[in-house]
Amino acid sequence: MARIELTGLNKDFAGRQVLSDINLSIAEGEFLALVGPSGCGKSTLLRVIAGLEPISSGSVAFDGEPVDTLPPQARNIAMVFQSYALYPHMKVRDNLAFGLKQHGLPRSERDRRIAVAAQALELEPLLDRYPRALSGGQRQRVALGRAMVREPRAFLLDEPLSNLDAQLRVSTRLEIRTLQKRLGMTMIYTTHDQVEAITLADRIAVMSAGRIVQVATPLDLYDFPANRFVAGFIGSPAMNFIPGTRRADAIHTAGGAVIGLPEGDVDGPDDIVVGLRPEHLTLDIDSVPAAHRLDATVRHVENLGSEAEIYVEAGGTRLCLRHFGRRLPDIGTQVRIGFDPARLHLFDARSNERIGPRHDTRVNAS
Amino acid sequence: MTIDIGLDGKVVSEKGQVVATERTHRAASWLGLGRMISALLIALYAAFLLLPIAFLVSLTFKTRDEVLLGRFLTDKPTLENWWKAFQVIHLTDYVWHSVVIASLSAVVTLIVAAPATYAAVRLRHGAFLGSLALSSYVAPPVVALLPLFFLMRWLGLLNSFPGMILLYGIMNVPVAYWLLLGFLRKIPSALDEAAWIDGAGFFKTFLVIDLPLLAPGLVATGLICLILAYNEFLFASLFAQDDSVRGLTVAISLFQGDRFVNFGQMAVASLVGIAPIYVIALLFQDRLIGGLTAGSVK
Numbered sequence A: 001m002a003r004i005e006l007t008g009l010n011k012d013f014a015g016r017q018v019l020s021d022i023n024l025s026i027a028e029g030e031f032l033a034l035v036g037p038s039g040c041g042k043s044t045l046l047r048v049i050a051g052l053e054p055i056s057s058g059s060v061a062f063d064g065e066p067v068d069t070l071p072p073q074a075r076n077i078a079m080v081f082q083s084y085a086l087y088p089h090m091k092v093r094d095n096l097a098f099g100l101k102q103h104g105l106p107r108s109e110r111d112r113r114i115a116v117a118a119q120a121l122e123l124e125p126l127l128d129r130y131p132r133a134l135s136g137g138q139r140q141r142v143a144l145g146r147a148m149v150r151e152p153r154a155f156l157l158d159e160p161l162s163n164l165d166a167q168l169r170v171s172t173r174l175e176i177r178t179l180q181k182r183l184g185m186t187m188i189y190t191t192h193d194q195v196e197a198i199t200l201a202d203r204i205a206v207m208s209a210g211r212i213v214q215v216a217t218p219l220d221l222y223d224f225p226a227n228r229f230v231a232g233f234i235g236s237p238a239m240n241f242i243p244g245t246r247r248a249d250a251i252h253t254a255g256g257a258v259i260g261l262p263e264g265d266v267d268g269p270d271d272i273v274v275g276l277r278p279e280h281l282t283l284d285i286d287s288v289p290a291a292h293r294l295d296a297t298v299r300h301v302e303n304l305g306s307e308a309e310i311y312v313e314a315g316g317t318r319l320c321l322r323h324f325g326r327r328l329p330d331i332g333t334q335v336r337i338g339f340d341p342a343r344l345h346l347f348d349a350r351s352n353e354r355i356g357p358r359h360d361t362r363v364n365a366s
Numbered sequence B: 001m002t003i004d005i006g007l008d009g010k011v012v013s014e015k016g017q018v019v020a021t022e023r024t025h026r027a028a029s030w031l032g033l034g035r036m037i038s039a040l041l042i043a044l045y046a047a048f049l050l051l052p053i054a055f056l057v058s059l060t061f062k063t064r065d066e067v068l069l070g071r072f073l074t075d076k077p078t079l080e081n082w083w084k085a086f087q088v089i090h091l092t093d094y095v096w097h098s099v100v101i102a103s104l105s106a107v108v109t110l111i112v113a114a115p116a117t118y119a120a121v122r123l124r125h126g127a128f129l130g131s132l133a134l135s136s137y138v139a140p141p142v143v144a145l146l147p148l149f150f151l152m153r154w155l156g157l158l159n160s161f162p163g164m165i166l167l168y169g170i171m172n173v174p175v176a177y178w179l180l181l182g183f184l185r186k187i188p189s190a191l192d193e194a195a196w197i198d199g200a201g202f203f204k205t206f207l208v209i210d211l212p213l214l215a216p217g218l219v220a221t222g223l224i225c226l227i228l229a230y231n232e233f234l235f236a237s238l239f240a241q242d243d244s245v246r247g248l249t250v251a252i253s254l255f256q257g258d259r260f261v262n263f264g265q266m267a268v269a270s271l272v273g274i275a276p277i278y279v280i281a282l283l284f285q286d287r288l289i290g291g292l293t294a295g296s297v298k
Helices: A042-050 A092-102 A107-120 A136-148 A166-183 A194-200 A218-223 A228-233 A361-365 B021-060 B064-069 B080-088 B091-121 B127-138 B142-154 B161-171 B173-186 B189-197 B202-231 B234-239 B248-253 B263-288
Strands: A004-013 A016-026 A031-035 A057-062 A078-080 A155-158 A187-191 A203-208 A211-216 A240-247 A250-253 A258-260 A271-276 A293-303 A308-314 A317-323 A334-339 A345-348 B003-005 B011-013
Touching (some): A004 A042, A042 A187, A078 A136, A092 A107, A107 A136, A187 A194, A203 A228, A211 A228, A228 A345, A240 A317, A293 A317, B091 B127, B091 B202, B127 B173, B142 B234, B202 B263
Parallel strands (some): A155 A187
Antiparallel strands (some): A203 A211, A240 A271, A271 A345, A293 A334, A308 A317
16 A cells, blocks of 8 residues: 655646645555535546546655656556446456456456455355446445455545445445455545545545645544635534624624624634534523523524424524424524534634634644 | 216316316327328338339339330339349459458458547547548549559559558548547546556557447448448549459449440349348348447446
């Protein structure tokens, strides 16, 4: 397995900048997820690493050796395509064997590796079938198997679960993670599903418009989003944003609400956007001091069974909160919602950058 | 609203209005009418296409005098044309020459065009060459006649099978390139990329992945090139005059005498000439049906 380094990577496509100044280092055996909305460049970045797309400038290195000039055949990486890309005229067994044959492995070794992969992915009964006779989930497993048998320097997976149904997605997610850990694979995984990224990855690189916006562990990304884009992208339902102006130790929102800031907060600009996650807002406000409450009107309630998403209007802003109680407020009623000031996120209204700590200092200190 | 379903199958509301079936009936009758019209149009079109063949068939049973009367059917059918056509010229030999030249030239065309298409589509190299080659089709073929004549004489390829095979084989490459372009673009490029990542070289990927999937396209393209070469007259009339290589199109022209044309025998030769192409097309029609890539992606 290899360590992958991307330095100052740029890619233009017909005059359009698809990737801008990508700097990223993926450690040996690390699972890195590339997330971002459609068209943010994550698949292109993966293809650049695979050698399927030429780069305009910068460098790609495996274990310190530059590979930018090498064709995909010479990079010894494995890739799982979003469309699976199984060879339709070959049986599953031959699909798995194809890469091994190209690397000149003897038949006995090929058979051994195919047997191991087939067992791990429960492909044994399917080995003599053609891809057209397989279900979506089975094809996906064959695509994974084709990568696994290779023992490559790194695994690249391009939205491999996006064609699976919800149940299969969860179980395959678990399988991928277990395999990756057990075999110590260096894995880069693109997805637009942040839940997938958070549950799978050691670190997540959030991309937007061809740039890497933040690289961090899933928890750091959740707790210390570097800017409003990351804050809004990570977490579901998305973080609430309330624009306001800072005066003394409080933020006054446009709608007249006052949000008390935690004590000893850092200095910063006056125009501020406050970020509050739905799960950090509560209807149960007895324990919350007055400065950390907001008056709100219930506009909409979505009951999800285990919890409810309550949409309220507070100070001219629509907010969402996750509620775990069984008794739900009626639409139109006045409620008071409370928040934990330690869970507040502050962003500069102009630059959208985060104000305050960038990572968990308490954890790092211990 | 209560509705009644009458014995006649009409759905009638409480106000006595026919609700559903009238509309359905009307739709059905329109559909029926539409079908009839389209069937009629197709029949007309088929008749239009088949009429020349039918006329050709009837010609073969007519005497020379009857041909000049211009009637479709004959009163006194004769088989004279059929045995004379084979007596006057070596018809079977010429048909055989045409079949050999046309089919081998189609193979040459595919050998050149298929890798060229692959390079242009998958490796994004030299796509402009395809447009450039096709642009030569803008000029009438007669423009190339003289230069080609001298070139072939210089190469010693006049009146030879290799000469004609090479000539048609290369001549049809642009056509094949543009036909194969469409077929190759239908094969997902992710298959090639997967093979490259699996370690297969570009040429091997072309041979092992694309070529098998391209088979229906190759058959269709090959057939079209074969027909083009089989039917070619201009170059054949100049470069393949010798009896040993003469093909069908030139042979048919041999029935033209100094004072009259043997239309009946010419018709026999034409019908005999059409036959091999029909047989080949029938043999390959199963291979023309696509769907080989099913199951590869999603």
